[in-house]
Amino acid sequence: MPERDSGGQPTAEEQLRALYENAESTAARAFEQAVGTPSFGALLARSAENAAALTRIGSDLADLVLRNLRLAGRADITRLARQLHRTEDKLERVLQEIEQLRDELAAREAPDAAREAPDTAREAPTTARGGPTTARGRRSVTGRATSGNGRAAGGTGTGRSAGGTGTGRTAGGTRTGRAAGGTGTGRAAGGTRGGADSGGSAGGTRAGGGSTGSRTA
Amino acid sequence: MSALGDTLGRIARAPATALEFANTILTTDDAPLGAAERDVIWTHRGVTLWRYRSSERTHELPLLLVFALINRPAIFDLRPGSSLVEYLLGEGFDVFLLDWGYPDEEDADMGLDDYVCDELHWAIRETLRASGADELSLMGWCIGATLCAMYCGLPRDPESPHPVRNLALLTMPVDARSSTYARWVGDPAFDVDTVAEQWRVIPGRGVDVANKMLKPVTNFWTTYRRLWEQIDAGTARRDAYQPMARWVADNPNFPGRAWAQWIKMMYRDGDLVAGRAELRGRRVDLGRIDQNLLVVTAGADHIAPRPGTMPIFELVGSEDITHIDRPGGHIGLIAGSAARREIWPEIAEWFAERSGR
Numbered sequence: 001m002p003e004r005d006s007g008g009q010p011t012a013e014e015q016l017r018a019l020y021e022n023a024e025s026t027a028a029r030a031f032e033q034a035v036g037t038p039s040f041g042a043l044l045a046r047s048a049e050n051a052a053a054l055t056r057i058g059s060d061l062a063d064l065v066l067r068n069l070r071l072a073g074r075a076d077i078t079r080l081a082r083q084l085h086r087t088e089d090k091l092e093r094v095l096q097e098i099e100q101l102r103d104e105l106a107a108r109e110a111p112d113a114a115r116e117a118p119d120t121a122r123e124a125p126t127t128a129r130g131g132p133t134t135a136r137g138r139r140s141v142t143g144r145a146t147s148g149n150g151r152a153a154g155g156t157g158t159g160r161s162a163g164g165t166g167t168g169r170t171a172g173g174t175r176t177g178r179a180a181g182g183t184g185t186g187r188a189a190g191g192t193r194g195g196a197d198s199g200g201s202a203g204g205t206r207a208g209g210g211s212t213g214s215r216t217a
Numbered sequence: 218m219s220a221l222g223d224t225l226g227r228i229a230r231a232p233a234t235a236l237e238f239a240n241t242i243l244t245t246d247d248a249p250l251g252a253a254e255r256d257v258i259w260t261h262r263g264v265t266l267w268r269y270r271s272s273e274r275t276h277e278l279p280l281l282l283v284f285a286l287i288n289r290p291a292i293f294d295l296r297p298g299s300s301l302v303e304y305l306l307g308e309g310f311d312v313f314l315l316d317w318g319y320p321d322e323e324d325a326d327m328g329l330d331d332y333v334c335d336e337l338h339w340a341i342r343e344t345l346r347a348s349g350a351d352e353l354s355l356m357g358w359c360i361g362a363t364l365c366a367m368y369c370g371l372p373r374d375p376e377s378p379h380p381v382r383n384l385a386l387l388t389m390p391v392d393a394r395s396s397t398y399a400r401w402v403g404d405p406a407f408d409v410d411t412v413a414e415q416w417r418v419i420p421g422r423g424v425d426v427a428n429k430m431l432k433p434v435t436n437f438w439t440t441y442r443r444l445w446e447q448i449d450a451g452t453a454r455r456d457a458y459q460p461m462a463r464w465v466a467d468n469p470n471f472p473g474r475a476w477a478q479w480i481k482m483m484y485r486d487g488d489l490v491a492g493r494a495e496l497r498g499r500r501v502d503l504g505r506i507d508q509n510l511l512v513v514t515a516g517a518d519h520i521a522p523r524p525g526t527m528p529i530f531e532l533v534g535s536e537d538i539t540h541i542d543r544p545g546g547h548i549g550l551i552a553g554s555a556a557r558r559e560i561w562p563e564i565a566e567w568f569a570e571r572s573g574r
Contacts, residue, residue: 013224024442028434035430041400044430045407048423056415074322081323085262092261092339099346 227449234449241444241455245466248459250291252300255314259343262327263318266340268311268347269294269302275309276572278382279348281341282314285360286332286475287424289467290316292552293358296460301551301561308565310572311348315340315361319469325417327472329479330496333367341368341380354383354568355508358551359521360479362389366529367494369508370501383571384535385511385564388547390483390521391503391529392490397431397519399484409480413473421468431519457554490528503532509571510535511564513542513550520547539567 010018034040063073259266282302284290293314294302305312315337320327344353357365366389369381393399402409413419429436447453471479481488488494494501510533514523523542530538541563543550550560 024434024439028432028439031433032431035433036397036400038400038404041402042404042406044401044427045404049408049412051423052412052415078322081321082326085323088262096339096342 230449234445237448237453238445241448241453241458242441245459245462248456248463250296250460250463251294252297252303253294253306253312258313258347259340261336261339263320263324264336264340265316265318266343267314267316268344269306269314271306271311273306273309274311276311276569277350278352278354278568278572279311279313279344279350280305280354280356280568280572281344282312283337283355283357283361283365284315284317285358286317286471287360287421287428287468289464289469290314290361291464291467292548295464295552296456299457299460299552299554299557301556304557304561305565305568308569310565310568313340313344313347313353317469320418320472321470322417324470325413325473328474329364329367329482332475333364333371334496334499337364337368345380351378352380352382354385354572355381356385356387356564356568357389358387359389359547362386363391363483363489366391366503366506367489367496367501369506370503371496371505372499372502373505379508381508383511383568384506384508385513385568386526386529387513387551388515388518388521388526389512389529390525391527391532392487393483393521393525394485394487396484396522396525398427401427402480403484405485409477413477417473418470419473419476421470424471425466425468428520461552490532492532503529504534506533507535509537511539511541511567513560513564514540515546515550516542516544518545518547518550537571 059074063075066073067076254270255267256270257265258268282290282293284293294300297303302312302314317332317336341353341355345351355365355369357363362385365381365384366386369379369384373379390396394403444453444458482494483489486493489501489503492500492502492504512526512529514526516523530540541560543560545553545555550556
């Protein structure tokens with residue numbers, strides 16, 4: 001920092017600097033006020049509309065050229081990606097059905113195990129989540145171990161993501177139905193089982209699908 | 218040193234300063250981000266659920282972090298010594314992070330309903346499964362906070378308890394109709410749906426420029442002038458500047474459908490605050506929020522101004538409400554240099570008191 005002169009007065013450089021900073025902060029406030037006006041908003045909105053329209057025209061034109069050259073354009077790639085998403089959505093719902101059914105199976109087996117080995121059962125805390133008498137401790141351990149294997153098989157979560165791209169959207173009703181339980185659950189479970197079996201399931205992880213089958217049968 | 222000598226010295230240093238300045242700017246994208254190691258727990262489309270590794274988990278409830286759609290969640294874990302995640306891990310939390318990914322044209326049909334009813338819902342499900350817990354704490358920031366609030370405001374399944382016990386909302390917009398954004402996009406003449414349809418995804422760079430236009434001189438000039446001066450004075454901290462600058466410039470695209478919904482809901486109609494917002498036909502009523510609630514507002518927040526957050530207190534049904542209000546900006550309050558000593562301890566303490574059995 002420049003030193004002050006002997007009289008304690010700001011040096012010329014300090015004065016110049018203060019002047020500049022004052023001008024900058026004044027300009028900053030002025031610009032902030034300017035961008036907050038409706039007219040600037042209208043200008044920005046029209047610019048955005050024009051940019052969007054130009055982008056669309058340019059994109060469509062490029063796709064037209066590429067398609068006439070018999071090459072895949074962005075639109076083709078987008079369409080394929082959307083198909084993958086739909087498949088992933090379905091797979092995600094299938095996996096959730098399997099996991100839920102496996103949890104229900106574990107919950108069903110828990111009381112039997114408790115009768116046979118009361119000491120073991122006492123170690124597992126109970127919870128209402130996933131079923132009124134679910135042995136949460138046991139269930140979560142099973143779930144973690146299983147899903148851990150499955151995801152590791154695909155590369156830490158890849159197992160799910162590989163299959164998993166998304167259509168949950170189209171099947172939105174399925175989830176609601178399943179949550180409501182009853183008939184909806186049964187139907188969804190059937191679909192889930194078929195999907196899991198045909199998919200070959202990424203290894204032993206989805207062995208729960210087998211359990212699902214025996215359950216629904 | 219005399220003023221003249223100082224000025225001459227500065228002129229002499231200018232070439233070296235310019236070289237260092239250019240190098241700092243040009244290599245910003247190479248700056249490493251993240252301090253904590255993590256594993257993928259679940260993925261769906263471009264969405265990823267991360268779990269941070271820790272051997273010090275002492276709290277029962279896992280903590281799920283949710284960030285906005287317009288920036289990357291790396292701000293939660295910016296760099297060693299300046300990482301909220303790192304801090305929370307050190308405090309014994311089991312930390313999960315929901316990463317929305319980089320949407321592109323194929324994600325143009327993603328709406329707020331998809332983010333809340335599917336992605337967030339499923340991420341919560343997977344967090345519970347991975348942690349073995351029955352409940353969790355949810356912390357959202359900016360748009361992420363609004364998504365979390367919307368999730369908690371959805372009708373509930375009466376047969377199962379709600380999975381969210383603690384809800385923390387950081388600098389969250391609830392009613393943004395009086396903001397500068399609203400003056401930009403609130404005019405009905407601005408055809409939001411057409412723009413969304415034509416662009417398919419709103420370019421992240423465009424969102425970034427729009428954000429910076431809120432304070433044009435500060436963002437486009439003052440930031441760089443200060444960097445120059447710091448380099449010239451030898452006080453610049455490249456390790457601090459570059460990660461933040463990289464994060465600021467890393468803007469994912471905003472899916473067109475979600476963007477149009479957001480604009481109409483937040484800046485035009487005020488549906489969320491009026492209780493008219495719907496996701497897949499289910500009304501979002503913030504009055505359904507009965508979780509332990511922490512709301513953090515920043516006095517100098519120009520992205521989500523505090524007055525736009527305050528209505529939340531009159532809407533929620535929570536009995537346990539904590540409000541932390543501090544001077545600071547939208548991001549700086551939580552990720553700034555002073556955050557580690559000024560606000561992180563309070564946030565961690567709030568969760569810790571509510572994360573036991």
